[in-house]
Amino acid sequence: MLTGKHALVTGGGTGIGLAIAQTLASHGAEVTITGRREGTLQAAESQRIHGLVMDVSKDSSVVDGVAAAVAARGPIQICVPNAGIAEGRSLLKTDMDFWRNMMATNLDGAFVTIRECLKTMTKTDWGRVIAVSSIAGLRGLQGAPAYSASKHALIGLIRALSADYATRPYTFNALCPAYVDTDIVIQNTSSIMQRTGLPEDEARKLMTDLNPHGRLVTPQEVAEAALFLCGPHSGSVNGHALQIAGGEI
Template sequence: MTMTSLKGRHALVTGGGRGIGRAIAGCLVKAGATVTIVGRSPATLELAIVQGDAHAAAVADITDREAVQAAVQDAVARYGPVDLLIANAGAAASAPFMKTGPDMFRQMLDVNLLGVTNTAHAVLGSMTEKGFGRIVAVASTAGLKGYPYVSAYCAAKHAVVGFVRALALETARNGVTVNAVCPGFTDTDLVSESLARIMEKTDRTREEALAELVKHNPQGRLINPSEVAEAVLWLCSEGARSVTGQAIAVAGGEI
């Protein structure tokens, strides 16, 4: 982490107040970047700033394109154009397909896909003008394979990976790289909520529920958010300038 210097770079991290997003924001701060985080909870964002994992924050719903544009404009006014965009914010919903209606598909696409495209649209113009930019979408192994009972989530994350691959080709000659990192089950609040649902619906213990999740990972464990952050840090570095259009699994060999 300390070997990669991002001094002078302005990074914007959506969903940066907790979980993987906060780990990424803190990692980029330690590497010398100026970091703006975006989220919906002012208290969560402020705590990240107070604890040194970000420099500034903007409150916005990433599904609202105008709100995202306003948040980016505020960040640019404060620290200059965004050099590094980490489109991390997302959500997961689970249900058998026959109980998954259009509203759930729409919700998953709005949060997981449009949340990425809205933020990319807000920063890409200045990146192209500058001749430098890094866009990293935090997708999921659910964007590379299927899982039961999360068809809407899998569809949305597959869409994110497809978007990354397409945009990477459009920007390849402009000094902008576009990639995705695809974590497996990661030790975050989101996974804790999943464990609670499994326990409630199946009467399993927490240990049994956890074993059900980590069985997909050949290493037999949850991914640490810092491991995802390190992958993002590398993609933001000068050394990754020829890496674009990739979907990199951080999943202990699951993919």
């Protein structure tokens, strides 16, 4: 289905990003995955998956990285800004460094990635931008105002772009998963254990129970939603924030 298409997935070495990259590659796309850790990227590489060291929080790194990907594999027609930080901190404990770092990665990184990819995408006759936001982008996540704000803003960016390009063959959508079974859940479990003294299973259960269907979302469930948005009958799906959250409203 995607033979001849070049996809770029930021944060593509692990978790949701890797699942999306593998799924797109399995349907014929050439996929550039980016991240800050070369070893992680190399471990994820395959015949159609190609690693590229890039730090989305740094404008010049994204500009140079996207240019290198285009030079190697042609125009980017599927752009997946996925790289992000998921960390909670109450407002009164949020200093400017924490806030700026959250925005630089989750929002600024997505903005620059999309901007640079669009420079080549819009020279082709088809394109998809699929941003990985969060259920926190649709409702406030308790204890995580900076994270929630960054993910709300990302959805706003996607909706504005969908309006800008509504009459052209490019769509812009956001995926909004609830708690997903990735390394971030492992890290958050450890943090909860340290703060509360709860054993591992109970700390993990606190997150699982927040998903209405009583389990963690799998990375593949998110990846299949991304694949649908690249499918042959997805052209009228534009400007949406697609919940992958087990019934979350």
